Amino acid sequence: MTGRTLDCSSNQRDVFSRRCKEEIDMPGTYSQLLLHIVFSTKGRTPWITGEVAQRLYPYIGGIVRAEKGVLYDIGGVEDHVHLYLRWRPDESVSDLMRTVKARSSRWVHEEFPALSAFAWQEGYAVFSVSKSQEGAVKAYIAGQAEHHTKEDFASELMRILRAHGVDFDAQHLNE
Numbered sequence: 001m002t003g004r005t006l007d008c009s010s011n012q013r014d015v016f017s018r019r020c021k022e023e024i025d026m027p028g029t030y031s032q033l034l035l036h037i038v039f040s041t042k043g044r045t046p047w048i049t050g051e052v053a054q055r056l057y058p059y060i061g062g063i064v065r066a067e068k069g070v071l072y073d074i075g076g077v078e079d080h081v082h083l084y085l086r087w088r089p090d091e092s093v094s095d096l097m098r099t100v101k102a103r104s105s106r107w108v109h110e111e112f113p114a115l116s117a118f119a120w121q122e123g124y125a126v127f128s129v130s131k132s133q134e135g136a137v138k139a140y141i142a143g144q145a146e147h148h149t150k151e152d153f154a155s156e157l158m159r160i161l162r163a164h165g166v167d168f169d170a171q172h173l174n175e
Contacts, residue, residue, distance in 0.1 A: 035087055070085060073137070
């Protein structure tokens with residue numbers, strides 16, 4: 001009976017409940033992979049001015065869309081960026097980040113010739129997000145400018161890593 005459609009409604013559900021559970025075909029892949037991604041400029045150099053951010057953030061959103069993701073929010077300060085996005089189950093986050101960093105870096109060099117030394121740090125931090133926490137993540141990203149009047153990037157990153165139970169070597173966060 002594999003592949004057949006069973007009538008698992010009404011009275012037949014009780015009679016055939018086991019068969020209904022076992023034999024209904026899954027017609028596609030469904031996912032809700034929500035991610036909070038944080039990455040920094042190389043050496044945490046404050047290259048992302050207001051003018052740069054105003055143009056860079058939509059450009060990064062276009063990269064995510066071109067890679068078949070959905071960018072829900074983006075923000076940050078002069079030395080790092082936070083993304084909140086939905087990602088696809090058939091591609092790796094590392095491939096997405098390699099693409100985002102390479103294309104956005106090239107774009108910055110083309111659009112802002114004075115930033116010829118602009119680069120992203122090699123690594124990034126990525127955390128899964130429950131849909132129920134979406135509002136909190138968006139508010140956190142929106143409040144980056146105010147937040148960073150009280151806490152620097154390294155402290156912020158260590159706090160987020162600890163909150164998510166991620167093991168890390170604090171010495172490497174300052175590279």
